[in-house]
Amino acid sequence: MSRKSRFSLLFIVLLLVTMPMVIQAQTPDETTLVIAQSVDVGALEPALINSRAESNIFNHLYGTLFEISENGTLDPYLATSYTISEDGTEWTFTLNEGLTCHDGEPLTADDVVYSFQRAADPANAFTGNTAGFVFPSVGYVDARVDGDLEATIITDRAQSEPLRLGLLSEVYIHCQDYYSSITLEEAAENPVGSGPYRFVEWVRDDYVLIEKVPDYTLRTAGFDQIYWRVIPEASTRVAELIAGNVDIIANVPPDQVAAVDNSGSATVQAVSGTRRMYVGFQFGEAFADAPGYEAIQNTDVRVALQHAIDVPTICATLLGTDCERASSMVNPPNNNPELSPYTYDAAEAERLLDEAGYPRGENGVRFEITLMGPRGRYLNDANVVQAIGQYLTDVGVQTTVEILDWSSDYLPRVREKNVGPLFFLGSGGSTWSALYDMADLSAPTAGTNYTNWMNEEWFSLWDSTAGLDPAAEREVVNEMLEVFYNDPPWLLLYFQPDFYGVSNRIEWQARRDEQIVVYGATLK
Amino acid sequence: MGTYIARRLLQSILVMLGVTLLSFLTLHLAGDPTYLYVSERASEQEIIDTRQKLGFDRPLPVQYFDFLGRLLQGDLGTSLRARKPALELVMERLPATLELTLFAMFLSTILAIPIGIYSATKRGTPLDGGIMLFAMLGQSIPGFWLGIMLILSVGLGLRWLPISGHIPVIQPALEGDISTAISNVPNALLHLIMPGITVGVFSLSRNARLVRSSMLEVLSQDYIVTARSKGLAERRITFNHAFRNALIPVVTILGLEFGFLLSGVVVAETVFSWPGVGRLVFNAINQRDIPLVQASVVLFSLLFVMLNLIVDLLYAQLDPRIRLN
Secondary structure, three states: OOHHHHHHHHHHHHHHHHHHHHHHHHOOOOOEEEEEEOOOOOOOOHHHOOOHHHHHHHHHHOEOOEEEOOOOOEEEOOEEEEEEOOOOOEEEEEEOOOOEOOOOOEOOHHHHHHHHHHHHOHHHOOOOHHHHHHHHHHOEEEEEEEEOOEEEEEEOOOOOHHHHHHHHOOOOEOOHHHHHOOOHHHHOOOOOOOOOEEEEEEEOOOEEEEEEOOOOOOOOOOOOEEEEEEOOOHHHHHHHHHOOOOOEEEOOOHHHHHHHHOOOOEEEEEEEEEEEEEEEEOOOHHHOOOOOHHHHOOHHHHHHHHOOOOHHHHHHHHHOOOOOEOOOOOOOOOOOOOOOOOOOOHHHHHHHHHHOOOOOOOOOOOEEEEEEEEEOOOOOHHHHHHHHHHHHHHOOEEEEEEEEEHHHHHHHHHHOOOOOOEEEEEEOOOOOOHHHHHHHHOOOOOOOOOOOOOOHHHHHHHHOOOOOOHHHHHHHHHHHHHHHHHOOOEEEEEEEEEEEEEEOOEEOOOOOOOOOOOOOOEEO | OHHHHHHHHHHHHHHHHHHHHHHHHHHHHOOOHHHHHOOOOOOHHHHHHHHHHHOOOOOHHHHHHHHHHHHHOOOOOEOOOOOOEHHHHHHHHHHHHHHHHHHHHHHHHHHHHHHHHHHHHOOOOHHHHHHHHHHHHHHHOOHHHHHHHHHHHHHHHOOOOOOOOOOOOHHHHHOOOHHHHHHHHHHHHHHHHHHHHHHHHHHHHHHHHHHHHHHHHHHOOHHHHHHHHOOOOHHHHHHHHHHHHHHHHHHHHHHHHHHHHHHOHHHHHHHOOOOOHHHHHHHHHHOOOHHHHHHHHHHHHHHHHHHHHHHHHHHHHHOOOOOOO
């Protein structure tokens, strides 16, 4: 054998020996949990969190005053209790004793106040969820220390109790000494939190590694360390799950559910998410000249169209799962139990359209209309929009479907309320507050009232919800949902299902609210 | 030569200015980036405030000339998402992309030359036809499809290679941790094979065809006929006489190949979860992180322009018939 051949043989033998070792090394050990998400965090800065993928990691690194449970209850966490001032504008939280941040610094009311004030400081120009959404939603004014363990959040308004508590539960608490001693740039890469896991390493676009904080008493952590891997391509995530290299993956494509279930190494958990999917009816006058605009101003037409869409079939065929049709804009169990979802009944839709004064013409068309929808934002969105367009056309509403790119075209148009006369959209919801779900329509001019709906009864009822006790609030909510049902600004569709791939080696239950929380995950 | 280099450098600056202007305008034409930085429930006032915080409320020419002004001082801006200097972010990822690009280039060159030569010497045979058929396929197969097929067959089916991920070699070496860099090599190579094939298969096919046609052209020259009539061995004619001359157009392409491969890694980096510059730019475009996109564009165009210049100069050195005037 020549020298060259011997070298080649040696190389091949070495490759064959090392390959199985490498493949084996990819499988996580018993103390490690590996989770794969499609996107990385932008920065490890709690005040810059903007996406669910980011908050999934931060929920393990940072504690919050209260915590939203998987069932939608609001449970004490860093705080044990709270009191509300008589006028409802000041909320005072009492903290647990003996709390510390991951660097050992005691966590007191000073740190809570600092966390709020730092996020609100205009000099920091934070654009994350806390400053960009929570604070405006609760009318945040300032925070003050009322004792070693008592911090008061000052707002400019009274508000529904669960709504405000849930919103404040999204603010991550961190310690003042550490964060005030470093620059924003340093903070964005070196988080020191207050949750059951602490930060170890971040390799951008590759993984974030966190490890269990010994003796953390507020939550029980199952695994010693968690890798949050970034795997953007869905097929690759699925392959890694089936190969046993990853324990939990988010967003399994519906067409790959069977492959995972049949793999013998993992299964898919399909949960009905909290995102409300709907077709909006545009009331804005900018569309007054658009075909079909006039027809959908008629309440009877909008009710008729509810019967034209076969939502269960859309779910089964395009989303790969059975789903229940929404009966309101509020997630169960906070919806009005008296309301039943509109049923699919094309004949009934046609009858109601006839009665509303829109009979079929000689060409079989009642009226023409445009339905806009995005591509690449929601589960199988473009195909769902096409299906809806076809169902509407089938009952004589000749529908032209326009599919637009989400980020460059559709999103700006939605934000400018420049979509319609019909448009497909999803809106994030909650499990913990009916009013949170209804806040899309908190005022006629609300940024999220994309339909420009102006029902006076609804908005006057909304204004009456501030500061009500839970029973009275429930009554008003039910009344409002009835108004919404009978004069619908939305064509109600479904709660978007979420698909999680879960390795057979672990015990873990997916939540409805798109959050991946794994304190309780264990090996089987 | 000096005048030529000076002229090319001036052209390069104009090219880069054009590239920055085009990328800037394209990013802004694709809708208001502010909407990607606010909660989906943000009010109109919150959107206005955020637009101001991000600096997108200023007129476009002001934003662009501000960028150019800072660029002249070596400041490529700060990433809106990462809150970190954009240049630093790009340089952090560059080693991973370089590993992938160099490996793909190595594969496409090392294999393309012998395949092309062999095919040329067996011209018209079924083997030549088969090789060219595969070369056609290699140029036609979409990268993302090939990547996923490799993952499903080699990674998941046979379990021969890791499905995704990256083991760094250049990065620890740059940080002075040579022992880690060396010990990572075997594992890194295994992680490189599938993405390397995905990135390199197009170039491999194109280069093989190029080498073949270049060889065929040279092999039909009079001096080759003379060499044959002198009774030289076919092997010697192929490698000593034909190959060297056939290499000139190949060298030109190989120089540009690096830039081509560099720009083509986005798909492989996404499919194989490879933390390189391609994915960084792709994500930055999706998130409209304009400073980061601009920094990447400037660096990539600089790299590409410089490579072009070097190739042109090399070309003149390799073939004295070519004059640079």
